[in-house]
Amino acid sequence: MAATTSQSHLLRPTLPSLRLRCPSSIHSVSLRRTNGTDRISSLRAVSKPTILVAEKLGAAGLELLKEFGNVDCSYNMSPEELCAKVPLCDALIVRSGTKVNRTVFESSAGRLRVVGRAGVGIDNVDLLAATEHGCLVVNAPTANTVAAAEHGIALIAAMARNVAQADAALKAGKWMRNKYVGVSLVGKTLAILGFGKVGSEVARRAKGLGMHVVAHDPYASAARAHAIGVDLISFEEAISTADFISLHMPLTPSTDKMLNDETFAKMKKGVRIVNVARGGVIDEEALVRALDSGIVAQAALDVFTKEPPAADSKLVLHENVTVTPHLGASTVEAQEGVAIEIAEAVVGALKGELSATAVNAPMVSAEVLSELAPYVELAEKLARLAVQLVAGGGGVKSVKVTYASARSPDDLDTRVIRAMIIKGLIEPISSVFVNLVNADFTAKQRGVRITEERVLIAQVNSKFPSAETETGEISVAGRVKDGIPHLTQVGSFQVDVSLEGSIILCRQVDQPGMIGAVGSVLGERNVNVNFMSVGRSAPRKHAVMAIGVDEEPSKETLTKIGEIPAIEEFVFLKL
Ligand SMILES: NC(=O)c1ccc[n+]([C@@H]2O[C@H](COP(=O)([O-])OP(=O)(O)OC[C@H]3O[C@@H](n4cnc5c(N)ncnc54)[C@H](O)[C@@H]3O)[C@@H](O)[C@H]2O)c1
Numbered sequence: 001m002a003a004t005t006s007q008s009h010l011l012r013p014t015l016p017s018l019r020l021r022c023p024s025s026i027h028s029v030s031l032r033r034t035n036g037t038d039r040i041s042s043l044r045a046v047s048k049p050t051i052l053v054a055e056k057l058g059a060a061g062l063e064l065l066k067e068f069g070n071v072d073c074s075y076n077m078s079p080e081e082l083c084a085k086v087p088l089c090d091a092l093i094v095r096s097g098t099k100v101n102r103t104v105f106e107s108s109a110g111r112l113r114v115v116g117r118a119g120v121g122i123d124n125v126d127l128l129a130a131t132e133h134g135c136l137v138v139n140a141p142t143a144n145t146v147a148a149a150e151h152g153i154a155l156i157a158a159m160a161r162n163v164a165q166a167d168a169a170l171k172a173g174k175w176m177r178n179k180y181v182g183v184s185l186v187g188k189t190l191a192i193l194g195f196g197k198v199g200s201e202v203a204r205r206a207k208g209l210g211m212h213v214v215a216h217d218p219y220a221s222a223a224r225a226h227a228i229g230v231d232l233i234s235f236e237e238a239i240s241t242a243d244f245i246s247l248h249m250p251l252t253p254s255t256d257k258m259l260n261d262e263t264f265a266k267m268k269k270g271v272r273i274v275n276v277a278r279g280g281v282i283d284e285e286a287l288v289r290a291l292d293s294g295i296v297a298q299a300a301l302d303v304f305t306k307e308p309p310a311a312d313s314k315l316v317l318h319e320n321v322t323v324t325p326h327l328g329a330s331t332v333e334a335q336e337g338v339a340i341e342i343a344e345a346v347v348g349a350l351k352g353e354l355s356a357t358a359v360n361a362p363m364v365s366a367e368v369l370s371e372l373a374p375y376v377e378l379a380e381k382l383a384r385l386a387v388q389l390v391a392g393g394g395g396v397k398s399v400k401v402t403y404a405s406a407r408s409p410d411d412l413d414t415r416v417i418r419a420m421i422i423k424g425l426i427e428p429i430s431s432v433f434v435n436l437v438n439a440d441f442t443a444k445q446r447g448v449r450i451t452e453e454r455v456l457i458a459q460v461n462s463k464f465p466s467a468e469t470e471t472g473e474i475s476v477a478g479r480v481k482d483g484i485p486h487l488t489q490v491g492s493f494q495v496d497v498s499l500e501g502s503i504i505l506c507r508q509v510d511q512p513g514m515i516g517a518v519g520s521v522l523g524e525r526n527v528n529v530n531f532m533s534v535g536r537s538a539p540r541k542h543a544v545m546a547i548g549v550d551e552e553p554s555k556e557t558l559t560k561i562g563e564i565p566a567i568e569e570f571v572f573l574k575l
């Protein structure tokens with residue numbers, strides 16, 4: 001019998017069974033918890049990795065990298081030069097100026113294990129190709145946020161007051177006070193599209209300038225926006241009511257050319273547009289048309305579809321457009337921060353640690369990670385063992401994994417364990433290298449179907465911990481002997497005591513004299529013992545004594561039992 005209560009320990013997941021279903025048979029393996037080390041990323045260890053830095057990186061980051069590996073700083077490489085170098089490198093660090101496409105991963109012939117993007121946007125890295133090649137991609141998402149937001153504000157102010165145009169005119173000898181009358185920011189509506197890290201920092205600053213700030217972001221939390229004093233509104237409302245629009249979303253298939261002829265047509269005439277996100281979110285030819293027609297009064301752009309843009313770009317040369325050459329992240333402070341952030345992420349990944357900034361692998365919180373760590377090696381080893389039990393060498397096509405845990409099934413992140421199971425299933429029978437990055441992809445590609453079942457187990461804190469099983473349940477067993485109910489097991493201890501009157505359970509060190517010591521305490525206080533049984537784990541180790549008593553012992557009697565030196569825990573139970 002297994003008894004459970006609703007009390008639960010949150011951090012005690014258990015993985016009691018893994019079942020491998022093969023075409024003709026079922027193999028079961030019991031899982032046990034081990035103290036195995038965390039081999040989550042399973043990135044192959046090399047003595048001193050080579051790290052290729054393809055774009056300029058801050059000195060502090062380079063120092064960190066040099067402490068760990070051989071650092072090759074090769075800036076301004078052609079695509080061909082990059083492809084020629086990657087087979088010799090374990091990690092590659094880039095900014096936005098290097099295209100890390102499928103050819104790069106293919107050229108690396110499996111050597112490249114980490115791509116570090118020293119910045120936020122990863123639109124220059126082919127994530128699918130990285131994943132297929134088992135290459136982790138990490139970025140540095142936080143260190144340049146403030147720099148980008150400050151640049152956005154600088155562009156809003158410079159555009160509104162014609163700073164760049166007036167500067168150029170004056171340097172050309174033209175004093176044009178009438179031509180460069182600007183517009184004020186105070187009281188104007190600023191619509192922020194993309195209310196993430198940069199967008200929300202721009203919002204804070206714009207509010208300080210007296211602007212009315214609204215935002216559109218399908219994934220942002222309204223509570224977070226309200227905390228900054230910003231209303232989240234629809235895209236249509238944002239673009240049709242704004243005096244200024246500032247773009248802060250990533251470039252993805254769904255944001256590609258988000259601002260186009262159709263959307264410009266819906267804007268308030270004379271709107272001003274700022275883009276420090278990615279050039280591709282604007283249809284640049286449509287923007288030129290909107291500028292020419294006067295729908296858009298001015299634009300300030302830090303980013304372009306093609307960087308650098310063509311020297312004769314109509315957009316760049318437009319008199320109502322202010323441009324900077326992708327300088328949003330380019331402050332001394334941001335570049336030092338980004339360099340350190342990416343160096344730490346790349347070094348961590350090369351060491352085989354899970355990165356908090358992984359872009360194409362599960363990001364798992366430190367809490368969940370430490371909870372799962374003991375099961376990681378277990379999962380891989382069991383899968384390795386199980387796959388080798390399959391006759392015929394064809395591997396498995398279908399695997400069912402059952403996770404029994406005190407965590408709610410919705411709150412059980414199984415990605416790391418699943419990846420290790422896939423690794424254990426596939427690596428022994430193939431030359432494929434499987435890690436956390438490519439596990440799901442590899443399983444799918446090889447036709448291995450993983451189904452997962454999550455079972456919620458309630459766990460209890462027992463008054464008598466020896467009654468608990470490894471999985472946190474209270475376990476007792478009994479039988480009927482000569483018509484009388486008997487207790488035959490407490491936890492993992494075998495006992496045999498009739499269930500009459502009341503029972504005292506004691507756990508003690510197995511040593512001579514214990515039955516006499518407890519019996520004398522009871523006898524001296526006139527408590528009649530009707531049955532006594534001892535079960536032990538091994539001679540002279542631990543034992544559980546079950547004592548049936550006719551009378552209820554006083555508190556003082558129980559205290560005396562507890563004071564016997566070898567007694568480790570005890571409990572009195574009324575039946
Ligand atoms: N110019 C620069 O030097 C510079 C510097 C830093 C960041 N950036 C760019 O700025 C952008 C934002 O960076 P971040 O750090 O704030 O990223 P972030 O991930 O914190 O924020 C992006 C936000 O865009 C939102 N979003 C996604 N799709 C959207 C859509 N269709 N409409 C509206 N919102 C949408 C997301 O929900 C998210 O909240 C990125 O494109 C990044 O590459 C540029």
Ligand SMILES: O=C(O)[C@H](O)COP(=O)(O)O
Pocket residue numbers: 095096097118119120121122144326328329330
């Ligand atoms: O996405 C980013 O982090 C910015 O666009 C900065 O890019 P950069 O590193 O090329 O300056």
